[in-house]
Amino acid sequence: MNTGELSQEQFREVFPTVRAAEVLAPDAAGVAALLDSVRHSAGDGLAAARAELELPLLRPSAPPSRTRFNEAALGLCEVADEHRVRMARRLPPGIPAQRGAPEEADAAGEEALEPAPEA
Incomplete structure (x- = not known):
């Protein structure tokens, strides 16, 4: 118009x-x-x-857009999985507890903080 x-x-x-x-x-x-x-x-x-x-x-209509979208989403999932594996290799075997965690508080004679509820 x-x-x-x-x-x-x-x-x-x-x-x-x-x-x-x-x-x-x-x-x-x-x-x-x-x-x-x-x-x-x-x-x-x-x-x-x-x-x-x-x-x-x-863009081309073959293969159908649903197929192209699915392939793109699966490709992104593969990239994310590879990223998680790389990050897991970089992290130490265990993440240290936060200050004020119950086991540290008991050892120092302090009052322990309540852990946050799981989401």
Whole structure:
């Protein structure tokens, strides 16, 4: 929808993806052509332009997006698992207790703090 004061040529230059679309003006002059192209796809003069834009804008449709998403998510899980293994190798065998933990408090004759509840 070209609601500004740009000419059709200027609008198409500023918004290059509209080269594959019917551009409607505020007076709705293009609505009839738009509806005609939807109803009668054989007369759709912009079908080739849309097909040309499909790949760079929407990426390939094979394999389906659900499959590509699943593969990407599994790949991220593998990266996270590898990161956890690397981090586990870097950490000492046991993480030292915090100051004020019950075993340290008893040894120093201090009052122990209640441990935080597990989440």
